[in-house]
Amino acid sequence: PTRKGDDFFMEQSVDKENPYIGEQLVLSIRFYQGVSLWNSAPMQFPKYNGFMVEDLSPVPRYYVNINGRKYLVTEFKKAIFPILSDQLSIDSPQITIRPDDFGANMDPFSFFNQNTRDLFKRGQPKVITANPIALRVRSLPGSGKPADFTGAVGKFKINVEADKDSVGVDEPITLKFTLTGTGNIKSIATIKLPELSDFRVYESGSTESMSN
Numbered sequence: 001p002t003r004k005g006d007d008f009f010m011e012q013s014v015d016k017e018n019p020y021i022g023e024q025l026v027l028s029i030r031f032y033q034g035v036s037l038w039n040s041a042p043m044q045f046p047k048y049n050g051f052m053v054e055d056l057s058p059v060p061r062y063y064v065n066i067n068g069r070k071y072l073v074t075e076f077k078k079a080i081f082p083i084l085s086d087q088l089s090i091d092s093p094q095i096t097i098r099p100d101d102f103g104a105n106m107d108p109f110s111f112f113n114q115n116t117r118d119l120f121k122r123g124q125p126k127v128i129t130a131n132p133i134a135l136r137v138r139s140l141p142g143s144g145k146p147a148d149f150t151g152a153v154g155k156f157k158i159n160v161e162a163d164k165d166s167v168g169v170d171e172p173i174t175l176k177f178t179l180t181g182t183g184n185i186k187s188i189a190t191i192k193l194p195e196l197s198d199f200r201v202y203e204s205g206s207t208e209s210m211s212n
Contacts, residue, residue, distance in 0.1 A: 007035045008097060010130040014080075014090070020138050021085045022153040024183050026056070027078045029093055029130060032064075032071040037097070043076065046091035050137075052081040085139040095128040154183015158191070 012029045019025055031043070056077040064071050082088055140153070156179060163174040177191050193201065 008033050008095075008126070008128050010093070010095065010128050012090070012093070012130040012133060014133055014135070017133075018136050018138065019082060020140055020153055021082055022140070022183075023081070024154055025080050025082070025135075027080050027090065029076040029078075031074045031095060031128070032066070033074075034069055034071050039098075041095045041097050043074075043093055043095055045093050048080060048090065050082060050084045050086070050088045051090075052083055054079040082135065082137040085137050088135045088137055090133040090135065092129045092132050094130075096125050097128065098125045152183060154181055156181030156183060 008031070010029070010031045012027065014028075015026045016023070029043070056079055059075040059077060061072060061074050064073055080090075159178045159180075161176045161178070163176075167173050179191070
């Protein structure tokens with residue numbers, strides 16, 4: 001297995017390890033490389049069984065110093081939402097690095113630790129994996145839920161704007177509803193308007209976006 005101090009290693013972590021079902025977790029995956037790669041190796045993500053998953057905004061690559069050695073870090077972030085109350089596991093992603101990922105003009109063996117050198121001298125690829133993560137997902141409390149609760153877990157707020165505050169008969173007015181917050185916005189039911197007996201209502205659809 002790869003570990004800190006190797007030429008390449010990977011780790012993953014979550015911001016909560018004992019979440020409620022439907023609660024948002026932020027999964028961070030970091031790939032460390034102490035040797036330059038001429039050909040980038042793609043990340044192979046596992047199947048996230050038991051979770052809904054959304055990619056978050058890309059993180060710019062950055063450098064860190066570990067035990068006196070400089071590493072370039074490629075980081076991925078995902079919002080994951082457990083959909084089962086159970087013992088769940090987040091499996092490991094992996095990256096496969098091959099000898100030709102270093103380019104013809106580069107001799108990587110002078111930089112490598114002994115185990116990595118031996119693999120590449122034999123022309124074998126090196127598979128980089130991260131630690132799997134075990135979670136205990138809790139069920140939602142059975143009491144105290146609002147009558148119209150639909151399963152959304154998080155902190156949300158809604159803002160309503162009108163494009164004008166004075167209109168004539170048969171003139172349109174546009175209402176814009178903006179729902180923001182932390183959590184699985186897809187689990188929130190469609191916004192319901194109150195009875196508007198003096199208006200004809202036409203829906204124009206909605207858009208969604210997620211960010212870190």
